[in-house]
Amino acid sequence: xATHPPTPEITLYFDLVSPFxxxxxxxxxxxxxxxxxxxxxxxxxxxxxxxxxxxxxxxAVKNKLxxxxxxxxxxxxxxxxxxxxxxxxxxxxxxxxxQSLLALVAVSxxxxxxxxxxxxxxxxxxxxxxxxxxxxxxxxxVLEEVLSDDVVEGxxxxxxxxxxxxxxxxxxxxxxxxxxxxxPWLACTSPAGEKEGFWGVDHLGLxxxxxxLDVGMxxxxxxxxx
Numbered sequence: 001x002a003t004h005p006p007t008p009e010i011t012l013y014f015d016l017v018s019p020f021x022x023x024x025x026x027x028x029x030x031x032x033x034x035x036x037x038x039x040x041x042x043x044x045x046x047x048x049x050x051x052x053x054x055x056x057x058x059x060a061v062k063n064k065l066x067x068x069x070x071x072x073x074x075x076x077x078x079x080x081x082x083x084x085x086x087x088x089x090x091x092x093x094x095x096x097x098x099q100s101l102l103a104l105v106a107v108s109x110x111x112x113x114x115x116x117x118x119x120x121x122x123x124x125x126x127x128x129x130x131x132x133x134x135x136x137x138x139x140x141x142v143l144e145e146v147l148s149d150d151v152v153e154g155x156x157x158x159x160x161x162x163x164x165x166x167x168x169x170x171x172x173x174x175x176x177x178x179x180x181x182x183x184p185w186l187a188c189t190s191p192a193g194e195k196e197g198f199w200g201v202d203h204l205g206l207x208x209x210x211x212x213l214d215v216g217m218x219x220x221x222x223x224x225x226x
Contacts, residue, residue, distance in 0.1 A: 037213070049175065050181075084125060
């Protein structure tokens, strides 16, 4: 009987505040290159990662925010991903509460995480509406479109929110232990069982190569391999 090689695996560590996490999320979800992978989408705190690793946020480094803004637009054009031209209001906006809620959803309803995250990411980085992830009434409505009202009410319970923050902290420290110092961070396991981490949209090509994926099936991806 023929045996099949183990499935390549990716854990995408993401924060809704990160435009490059949004781009990576869309690529992993929609690109045929990654369809053979087992992908886990794990919410973390970018702020905690940067602080713990001593990595200054973009707004603290002269010229970096301007550079990042140009390149989020350039990569979105290159990969045909919808992206707001204007930086969302309040960037970098706080995401601890919504990320904690997503950490709960990832445990209680893992099959719903991708749908919820895609809706939230679309509001923020395609439409430029940061209030969709900072206003609890706004993101509550998004969750209720995917989960039942009773489930959402339970997730918003005070004790559950505390549990969510604990889960988010654990996710974040696991990402750091796996090498993360920024986002997006991809923790990859190859078919041979080897492990490697990759940072940033511009390293998705190297991640695909490490995972032994067929990068030739999508022309726009070739630029990442150069």
